[in-house]
Amino acid sequence: MYTALRKRLERKPQPIDPMRSYAVALILEYHDNETYLVMQKRSLYIAQPTEISFPGGAIEKGESSMQAALRESCEELLLSPEDLAYLGPMDYLVNSPRLVILPHVFHYTKKGLIEQFNIDEVQRLLHLPVSWLLRQEPYYTEGVSSLELPKDFPYEKIPKGKDYPFHLTNHSFYFYTYDGEHIWGLSSRILTHFVEMLREIDTSSFRK
Structure with missing residues (x-):
């Protein structure tokens, strides 16, 4: 058996x-x-409609997280892979035991700003100046998620029954407002971590 x-x-x-x-x-x-x-x-036609997010999506079988980030960016922003140069991975975000988000940093290799996008997935683009981000302190608050159990949950089978001290998840919320749009949720958590990382390096090339 052991073998x-x-x-x-x-x-x-x-x-x-x-x-x-x-x-x-x-x-x-x-x-x-x-x-x-x-x-x-x-876009109004996809999950979390009208929210502000980074380009991205689910990692498909057989591809790395970097490849997924690049593929989704090209699909959503109508780019070619050659338009983006890879800088490296960021720390990843585990939002729950079943959800992980892996951010990757790129730079646009062409002159100017990215203006085009897939209207089936994107309503508009925001271009946040890095110098502005470095000066921001987002609004911050915390919350605790609730646990909803079914009416027929067998409390009699667990210690303390209905008084059992279930573990609840603490959540941190960061809010930014730019160009009339509110950035919050997982995107703002990743954004905050990115800004914290930028503050640790020489940002003298980021003009005001």
């Missing part, structure tokens, strides 16, 4: 519960002596 079990265990461990893995792209562009970060307002 068979040992052979069964000879593989890369996977999450017990299926995970949803997504990749997003933080794209820097340069125009008129200023560096910008691209974000987009989501």
